[in-house]
Amino acid sequence: MANTPQAKKRARQNEKRFAVNKARRSRIRTYLRKVEEALASGDKEAATAALRAAQPELMRGVTKGVYHKNTASRKISRLSARVKALG
Template sequence: MANTSSAKKNVRKMARKTAVNKSRRTMVRSNLRKVEDAITAGDKAAATEALKVAEPAIMRAVTKGVYHKNTAARKVSRLNKRVKAIG
């Protein structure tokens, strides 16, 4: 447990940042799931639309420090490849 006042404040700050990052990560995962569902269904139009929404969300998570830049680039690249392979 934190003893000093600055350590207690850092604990409070971490809790707030954790909550924000958790919601951002959840949002990104939801967008990814929508793309995955459209790919599984074989619906190229829906997959393309879902990817248009998911890509900026993934890159926004990078700027906020939730994901590493290369991880996001890899995810987007693989999704693009799978969407193009439909039909």
């Protein structure tokens, strides 16, 4: 447990930051799930639209420090390849 005032403040800040990052991560996962569902249904137009909506969310997660740049790029690349492969 934090003892000094500085450590107590850092603990409070960490809790707030954790909650914000958790919400951001959840929001991004929702967008990714929508792409996955569109892919599973086989609807290329819906999958393309869902991917277009998910890309800026993923990159926003990068700028906010939730994801690493390469992780987001890898996810986008793999999803776009799967969307392109639809028929």
